Amino acid sequence: MNLHEYQGKDILSSFGVRIQRGYVAKNANEAVAAAKQLTAETGTGWHVIKAQVHAGGRGKGGGVKLAKNLKEVEEIAGQIIGMQLITPQTSAEGKKVHQVLVAEDVYYPGASETKEFYVSVLLNRGTGRNMIMYSTEGGMDIETVAEETPHLIFTEEIDPATGILPFQARRIAFNLGLEGTAFKEMTKFVTNLYTAYVKSDASLFEINPVLKTSDDKIMAVDAKVTIDDNSLFRHKDYLDLRDLREESAIEVEAGALGLNYVDLEGNVGCMVNGAGLAMATMDLIKQAGGEPANFLDVGGTADAARVEAAFRIILKDPAVKAILINIFGGIVRCDRVAQGVIDAYKNMGNIDVPIIVRLQGTNADIAKKLIDDSGLDVMSATEFQEAADKVQSVLA
Secondary structure (H helix, E strand, C coil): CECCHHHHHHHHHHCCCCECCEEEECCHHHHHHHHHHHHHHHCCCCEEEEECCCCCCCHHHCCEEEECCHHHHHHHHHHHCCCEECCCCCCCCCEECCCEEEEECCCCCCCCCCEEEEEEEEEECCCCEEEEEEECCCCCCHHHHHHHCHHHEEEEEECCCCCCCHHHHHHHHHHCCCCHHHHHHHHHHHHHHHHHHHHCCEEEEEEEEEEECCCCCEEECCCEEEECHHHHHHCHHHHCCCCHHHCCHHHHHHHHCCCEEEECCCCEEEEECCHHHHHHHHHHHHHCCCCECEEEECCCCCCHHHHHHHHHHHCCCCCCCEEEEEEEECCCCHHHHHHHHHHHHHHHCCCCCCEEEEEEECCHHHHHHHHHCCCCCEEEECCHHHHHHHHHHHHC
16 A cells, blocks of 8 residues: 655654654645645745656656745635646646645755765565665665666665664765764664564555755655555555545455456456466466556456456556466366356347457356357467467457
């Protein structure tokens, strides 16, 4: 579950991580009120207006702007709220902005130069350990840094039995070139950041940039946070942070129906039982010259109602030119799935796209006969390659 910047910052602050302070506003009047309150609390004279959407690169799309007075706060907030924000991480259509974060200006002049760093905490799946990734090149896309200057990216793996140790926090601060007060501030920052990551059951905390202010404070200016969905039973308060407007409407509907669905940008709809088989099926579609339109795992109970629900979800995508159903009958019998396909097809009336059904496993021979004798415009296949050939033929 992805969070907005202001929500991620709230979590960080609760674990003692210093943040750039701000308030959320849903219209220009609320933005002005937020700016006034922020000035009273922090003394800031300028304000940063940030679009709150689940996408990075907001500044490149005009979603982050500096306001030097209250009139500019009102004007900029009015411009950003309601706009379709297009960034390198959104579709061509972009995302509608429903709210902005009015934040304090933290780039004020002082005794030393401000510096920006990159710090993230995530799981290293290769080692099964959490990892802090960090760089002196804050404010840039980390992918660009990795490609152009990989020697400027550092990693620190954390033993889950001990958590982050003091010497590791000090090594991070040292590698970032800090000293004095800023050094001590950074060790505290990364320690609290790691604690927040573990305690909140996150799968990602990405802070870009982490700022060293002109008076040597270390703070999170941005926060990209992803919470592990499987942990939400332990964090029921986090459920209220979910913003369905930022998620794919089809994925939300599929989730409500108990289907594991991920929307993709291809032309062949997939209906599969089991995540591993689903991945193999997507590879099969690509080898056949197509592109998978979705990842859809119907699970082990592929009855008529579930199959029909999956059909309806897949057909909501106008780009789908064919549907491949690939079921391995282990727990679920193939003949039951086949009957589910037939019943669903009849309940839905005419389906305009070709359907290829590959069933293997328990009662696969009975299932193939049911499909072949149904009189419906459904092609059955037994082997993987046979299914691939039929996908290729309907796309030609």
